[in-house]
Amino acid sequence: MTDAARPDEDINNAELRIAAVSAAQGRQPFDVLITGGTVVDMVTSRLRAADIGLIGSLIASVHSSGEFSAAHETIDATGCFITPGLIDTHLHIESSMITPAAYAEQVLPRGVTTIVWDPHEYANTCGSDGMDYAIDAARASLLRILTLVPSCVPSAPGYETTGADFTPEIVASLLSCSDTHGIGEVMSMQAVLDNDTRFRGIVQAGLDTGKRVCGHARGLTGQSLNAYAAAGIETDHELTSATDLMQKLQAGLTIELRGSHDHLLPEFVDALNTLGFMPQTLTLCTDDVFVDDLLHKGGLDDVVRRLVGYGLDPVQALQAATFNAANRLRRPDLGLVAAGKRADLVLFDSLQQFNAKATIANGTCVARDGRLLDTPAVVPMHPALTNTTLRGNWQASDFRVAAAGSTATVSVIEKPRFTEWGKRELAVSDGIVQAPDDLLRMAIINRFKADSLPRIAYLGQWGTWCGAFATTVSHDSHNLTIFGSNENDIASAANAVAAMGGGLAVIQNGVVLASLALPIAGLVSEQPTATMAAQFRAIRDAMDQVVEWQPPYLVFKACFGASLVCNAGPHLSDLGIVDTGLQHQQPTPLGSPI
Numbered sequence: 001m002t003d004a005a006r007p008d009e010d011i012n013n014a015e016l017r018i019a020a021v022s023a024a025q026g027r028q029p030f031d032v033l034i035t036g037g038t039v040v041d042m043v044t045s046r047l048r049a050a051d052i053g054l055i056g057s058l059i060a061s062v063h064s065s066g067e068f069s070a071a072h073e074t075i076d077a078t079g080c081f082i083t084p085g086l087i088d089t090h091l092h093i094e095s096s097m098i099t100p101a102a103y104a105e106q107v108l109p110r111g112v113t114t115i116v117w118d119p120h121e122y123a124n125t126c127g128s129d130g131m132d133y134a135i136d137a138a139r140a141s142l143l144r145i146l147t148l149v150p151s152c153v154p155s156a157p158g159y160e161t162t163g164a165d166f167t168p169e170i171v172a173s174l175l176s177c178s179d180t181h182g183i184g185e186v187m188s189m190q191a192v193l194d195n196d197t198r199f200r201g202i203v204q205a206g207l208d209t210g211k212r213v214c215g216h217a218r219g220l221t222g223q224s225l226n227a228y229a230a231a232g233i234e235t236d237h238e239l240t241s242a243t244d245l246m247q248k249l250q251a252g253l254t255i256e257l258r259g260s261h262d263h264l265l266p267e268f269v270d271a272l273n274t275l276g277f278m279p280q281t282l283t284l285c286t287d288d289v290f291v292d293d294l295l296h297k298g299g300l301d302d303v304v305r306r307l308v309g310y311g312l313d314p315v316q317a318l319q320a321a322t323f324n325a326a327n328r329l330r331r332p333d334l335g336l337v338a339a340g341k342r343a344d345l346v347l348f349d350s351l352q353q354f355n356a357k358a359t360i361a362n363g364t365c366v367a368r369d370g371r372l373l374d375t376p377a378v379v380p381m382h383p384a385l386t387n388t389t390l391r392g393n394w395q396a397s398d399f400r401v402a403a404a405g406s407t408a409t410v411s412v413i414e415k416p417r418f419t420e421w422g423k424r425e426l427a428v429s430d431g432i433v434q435a436p437d438d439l440l441r442m443a444i445i446n447r448f449k450a451d452s453l454p455r456i457a458y459l460g461q462w463g464t465w466c467g468a469f470a471t472t473v474s475h476d477s478h479n480l481t482i483f484g485s486n487e488n489d490i491a492s493a494a495n496a497v498a499a500m501g502g503g504l505a506v507i508q509n510g511v512v513l514a515s516l517a518l519p520i521a522g523l524v525s526e527q528p529t530a531t532m533a534a535q536f537r538a539i540r541d542a543m544d545q546v547v548e549w550q551p552p553y554l555v556f557k558a559c560f561g562a563s564l565v566c567n568a569g570p571h572l573s574d575l576g577i578v579d580t581g582l583q584h585q586q587p588t589p590l591g592s593p594i
Contacts, residue, residue, distance in 0.1 A: 020060035037077030042323035085113025085344030087325035094121035095288035104143035109367035111346035118184030120150035127164030160573035168201030182212030259303030314351035419569035446574035467508035472522030513542035
């Protein structure tokens with residue numbers, strides 16, 4: 001990995017500033033003159049007619065309409081609202097299952113000019129090779145990608161196994177690179193509260209560099225929330241309610257209000273409207289966007305659109321997505337349509353639909369009417385990222401739980417997302433536990449070590465399934481994870497995904513209803529985005545045949561986060577059923593800690 005500067009032109013270059021001063025006074029032509037538009041002022045919250053003159057990547061002048069006409073290029077913005085480029089403060093590109101270049105091709109034409117990327121999926125599966133690829137891809141992108149150093153590789157050391165182990169020393173080394181911009185979300189909340197040596201060292205590495213330390217404070221309140229913030233962690237996107245939002249604002253955290261949990265957005269909007277102003281520490285993010293949603297709905301532009309649809313003032317929504325975000329990222333060059341700032345601008349058709357007519361990045365028009373004007377650079381895929389999934393030949397018997405006697409007491413992981421411990425007495429027949437239809441089987445197989453045995457759990461309140469789903473997208477260890485109603489379909493699904501080198505598969509009665517190959521790190525494909533979206537849509541449709549979902553918690557997305565062992569409550573990992581809060585783990589469902 002080389003240590004190269006960002007491709008952003010230095011807007012403090014003396015010659016650039018001299019030219020801008022001259023152009024702002026009419027002494028020389030602008031490079032680009034944007035005329036006829038309405039500027040959305042993020043400081044005064046007002047709209048005003050104005051023209052904008054650019055010199056290189058710098059905004060040289062925001063002036064009265066028609067005041068100047070001399071320019072090498074003129075862009076007609078009549079009928080458009082001109083805003084700063086949108087800034088997505090927290091996301092994982094890998095969650096869209098496409099490459100960074102393909103991701104940029106989707107969001108830049110929609111007005112997103114800057115994203116903050118935590119590539120902890122690549123890091124957990126491919127270690128330093130994954131980070132090298134992420135940094136190289138960010139450096140080559142037309143989209144400004146501010147890459148973070150993952151803090152949780154793995155997310156809960158000792159409770160799961162992943163493809164790498166980022167110690168404090170490795171994190172500090174990665175932070176020394178100018179192409180990294182802080183520490184990614186610190187998910188091991190209990191370890192932080194316990195002043196665990198490893199995580200104290202990781203957080204301190206960020207503090208020592210002066211770079212941002214981002215957080216994941218799901219469910220923390222009171223003393224725990226104060227302690228988490230006192231550790232030096234700045235941000236949170238894991239909001240669970242309007243009350244939680246207000247508590248975390250009051251705690252001084254930078255809020256990355258995410259669009260990936262749409263059912264919470266209306267109450268967030270109501271709470272913000274009650275305040276009557278947009279808090280300066282509130283920003284917006286996408287976190288995770290599936291590829292079909294990205295293609296058809298968008299990225300951060302979709303979050304802004306939905307918030308406004310739920311009743312948030314459009315200018316306030318834009319303030320959060322631009323000016324607030326720039327300030328919290330310590331990027332004073334971004335987030336304003338004003339002289340002296342970087343020329344990242346979007347021409348939107350309205351303040352309700354937010355369809356971008358043109359996107360300007362670093363003073364260059366990079367997209368018009370939903371399309372990039374140049375083909376994004378593609379970074380060659382590192383060979384180590386294309387062979388991360390074990391080939392298996394699992395049998396139904398591999399997914400059974402053996403027990404003595406006629407009955408067995410088993411631990412049950414109750415509820416999707418906000419899990420709780422449960423306990424059941426189940427029948428035993430021929431030495432095998434017999435699970436009833438109301439308990440879903442879940443299995444995890446470590447895909448980074450040969451001869452790994454499946455670990456099994458029973459899930460309660462997950463509906464009644466008639467088939468199986470297997471995936472190597474399984475936050476954040478991304479081990480091979482399977483859910484199913486019977487061992488035969490579970491084995492078939494596991495084998496189908498292993499044979500593809502990673503991906504997703506839906507099985508019913510031994511028949512593959514849908515599959516999606518993800519050969520890069522078991523997370524991503526280089527196929528065209530439209531192809532990926534169609535195949536993922538087929539997976540969703542197939543899953544609707546396997547289980548009847550019960551929103552907002554029992555939803556398809558819950559399958560991808562069921563193994564997030566750093567969160568509170570019991571979860572299944574490749575080591576068994578674990579609970580980081582109780583510091584408990586058990587290799588099989590037999591028995592219970594309560």
